[in-house]
Amino acid sequence: MAQFLFLRGGSMQPADSHLTTLARGVAESMGFELVGVEFFQRGTGGATLRVYIDHERGITLDDCTAVSHQLSGVLDVEDPLPGQYDLEISSPGMDRPLVFPDHFERFAGSRVRVRLAEKLDGRRKLDGLLQGYEGGLVVLEVEGCRWEVPLGVIESARLVPES
Incomplete structure (x- = not known):
């Protein structure tokens, strides 16, 4: 669930x-x-x-x-x-919040802005390309690096509207 x-x-x-x-x-x-x-x-x-x-x-x-x-x-x-x-x-607006695991799956390929509740590898803010949701982890590409972020440490996640 x-x-x-x-x-x-x-x-x-x-x-x-x-x-x-x-x-x-x-x-x-x-x-x-x-x-x-x-x-x-x-x-x-x-x-x-x-x-x-x-x-x-x-x-x-x-x-x-x-x-x-x-x-x-x-x-x-x-x-x-x-x-x-x-x-x-x-309505969720153009910068729609991503909350449920299926949101992270559905919007794979979109630009996202993620704020973490605690630092992960020295960072609390991640802006990048959403790759999806795998095994309880939100997968992002940030500055050419793959990030696997546990859903439980995400404080907020939103789509970044395309210009």
């Missing part, structure tokens, strides 16, 4: 499985792919829960509104997060 990651304040951490199940269930039941979930604490004034969805035809404002309405109802009943938060539904 694919590991889902939860972005908290800019860094990826394993997701709360209940929240993941709720968001994925709503998105997939409506015909969308759940790309990722981001959670930001805002000083003393609450937080933002951002859910990224995608579809092969793209995402419209109406899509985001419909998913927001459905997910909001589920979150109100299930109450998986303490305190107040704003719910945002968004």
